[in-house]
Amino acid sequence: MGTLAAAIPVTAGATATGISHAGCRRRRRGSVAVRCSSAADERQALFSRIAPVYDHLNDVLSLGQHRTWKRICVSWSKAKRGDRVLDLCCGSGDLAFLLSQKVGLDGEQLQTAASRQDQRWKACYKNIKWIEGDALDLPFTDRYFDAVTVGYGLRNVVDRPKAMQEILRVLKPGSRASVLDFNKSSSIFTASLQSWAIDNVVVPLASSYGLTEEYKYLKSSISQYLTGEELEKLAKEAGFSSAKHYELGGGLMGNLVATR
Numbered sequence: 092m093g094t095l096a097a098a099i100p101v102t103a104g105a106t107a108t109g110i111s112h113a114g115c116r117r118r119r120r121g122s123v124a125v126r127c128s129s130a131a132d133e134r135q136a137l138f139s140r141i142a143p144v145y146d147h148l149n150d151v152l153s154l155g156q157h158r159t160w161k162r163i164c165v166s167w168s169k170a171k172r173g174d175r176v177l178d179l180c181c182g183s184g185d186l187a188f189l190l191s192q193k194v195g196l197d198g199e200q201l202q203t204a205a206s207r208q209d210q211r212w213k214a215c216y217k218n219i220k221w222i223e224g225d226a227l228d229l230p231f232t233d234r235y236f237d238a239v240t241v242g243y244g245l246r247n248v249v250d251r252p253k254a255m256q257e258i259l260r261v262l263k264p265g266s267r268a269s270v271l272d273f274n275k276s277s278s279i280f281t282a283s284l285q286s287w288a289i290d291n292v293v294v295p296l297a298s299s300y301g302l303t304e305e306y307k308y309l310k311s312s313i314s315q316y317l318t319g320e321e322l323e324k325l326a327k328e329a330g331f332s333s334a335k336h337y338e339l340g341g342g343l344m345g346n347l348v349a350t351r
């Protein structure tokens with residue numbers, strides 16, 4: 092199962108959570124066993140293997156820029172003090188921690204990276220909790236969150252339309268989803284630069300950690316991802332009233348902002 096992170100007002104007594112990886116296990120719903128795809132299991136295994144060096148390599152390989160991109164993603168979610176928010180595919184919790192600071196002490200957040208909480212604990216983090224779950228089958232009622240963030244997650248789920256439908260379902264009307272990921276650029280130059288950087292910098296460094304194939308996945312997953320225009324179309328087809336994709340990092344990254 093994956094893990095969740097989110098923040099909500101303690102006063103509200105509500106609890107929001109963020110999902111990181113929905114491993115696929117045989118789950119029994121009533122009398123019907125549900126068998127998830129092996130693709131999701133393989134995806135979870137990949138992220139489990141890179142977890143020990145994930146944060147470090149993100150910092151080194153992006154020269155720390157990923158933290159800027161994540162701050163932009165959270166800012167564009169319009170999460171504010173006292174909100175109930177969700178960080179989907181939260182992994183080690185970078186966006187969850189940022190959301191926690193946004194919603195503040197009167198916000199409550201569920202967090203998967205409890206171990207990291209010890210390293211960087213802030214007063215607001217005490218409102219963070221984590222629940223394991225599946226971004227494709229969120230354990231929340233409709234219209235539950237004031238904002239949802241997804242950092243480098245939508246590209247990695249095995250069913251993107253379903254993920255967008257779930258995000259829409261759990262968002263309150265008028266609220267936003269902010270989805271950060273690599274940009275599948277339409278610019279030959281940018282796409283070539285991104286590809287060159289992955290081939291000649293990212294993968295060689297990852298190889299020194301024995302993670303060649305795991306970081307090679309980056310390139311294939313980006314090539315199979317959606318362009319900004321296609322992401323906007325995906326959001327509108329899921330039912331969002333508006334959707335806009337913005338390029339970041341010179342076009343290497345992108346952030347979709349979709350309003351329910």
Ligand SMILES: C/C(=C\Cc1cc(O)c2ccccc2c1O)CCC[C@H](C)CCC[C@H](C)CCCC(C)C
Pocket residue numbers: 141145148149150152153154156157243246247285288289293305306308309340343
């Ligand atoms: C935070 C970043 C990537 C997260 C991430 C997402 C995935 O789906 C992965 C899949 C498999 C392995 C790793 C990941 C993963 O780390 C973005 C920054 C980290 C990137 C690994 C570095 C990308 C380098 C850029 C292509 C070039 C940066 C140029 C300049 C220094 C800004």
Ligand SMILES: C[S@@+](CC[C@H](N)C(=O)[O-])C[C@H]1O[C@@H](n2cnc3c(N)ncnc32)[C@H](O)[C@@H]1O
Pocket residue numbers: 093094110111112113114131134135138179180181182183184185186224225226227241242243244247248249
């Ligand atoms: C590249 S990491 C992103 C982590 C974090 N959001 C960040 O910005 O660094 C992708 C995450 O998506 C999670 N993931 C993939 N499919 C998922 C699913 N169906 N449900 C929940 N999490 C999923 C993986 O477990 C992994 O933690």
